[in-house]
Amino acid sequence: MNAEELAEELADFWASALKERDWSGRLELMNRIHEQLYKDMEDEGTYRRVSPLFVAAAIGRLGAPQVVSDAQAEIYAQSGDPDHRAAARLWSQFGRAGRAGSAGPAPSERRQAPRRLVDEPSLVWIGEHTIACRLVDLSADGARVAAFGPGLQAGLRVKLAMPDGEVRWAEVVHANNASAGLRFAA
Incomplete structure (x- = not known):
């Protein structure tokens, strides 16, 4: 099959x-x-x-x-x-609850490195637990993923599978029900 x-x-x-x-x-x-x-x-x-x-x-x-x-x-x-x-x-x-133009000002940009949009399937590991995700954007400093699972919470240390096959450690900086922002470990 x-x-x-x-x-x-x-x-x-x-x-x-x-x-x-x-x-x-x-x-x-x-x-x-x-x-x-x-x-x-x-x-x-x-x-x-x-x-x-x-x-x-x-x-x-x-x-x-x-x-x-x-x-x-x-x-x-x-x-x-x-x-x-x-x-x-x-x-x-x-x-989302703040449609464009109706919520307060947009959050300030904190990224130091330019990001690029990507659309790649990936995986996130939280300890021994694996979550299927989709890599949404990527920079030298971090990434944003759309992920199945409520397990991604700010402050967690996770591993992320990169498009080139490398696995990188990262910290969850922010997360909601639809996506999470990750900062790569130095």
Whole structure:
């Protein structure tokens, strides 16, 4: 069975359980599914191929509704469908409780190094626990990830898989239900 077929089979299997939950419940269930999927896959490469395809197929089974919450945006950010990821980015930028222009001033920029936008699947390790994530932006000093799992909290020391295969230590500087900002350890 190839990655696409496996992803579709998983989406079919989990569709009813996902449909009966709200977005927070779906995110919690997706976290558990991904954790088990990571353990069950023959290698990390297979997991990285199947995971985003499964998320896209699961969103499709739900009717691909417009993003209306941080939990939903977090799920969409993990999808293999670029339209789903774009919807998550738009929610992240404009859709939260302070729509563009309605909340106070934007936080000041604290980054010392320029950042570049990326769109790569990755992994974060919190001790022995692994979280599937999507690398959103990257600089010499840190990164931002969209991550499944409520485990990312400010102050935690984590490991992040980089696009080149390197694993870097980082500290979680800020986190919410949809993403986390990481500062690389010196």
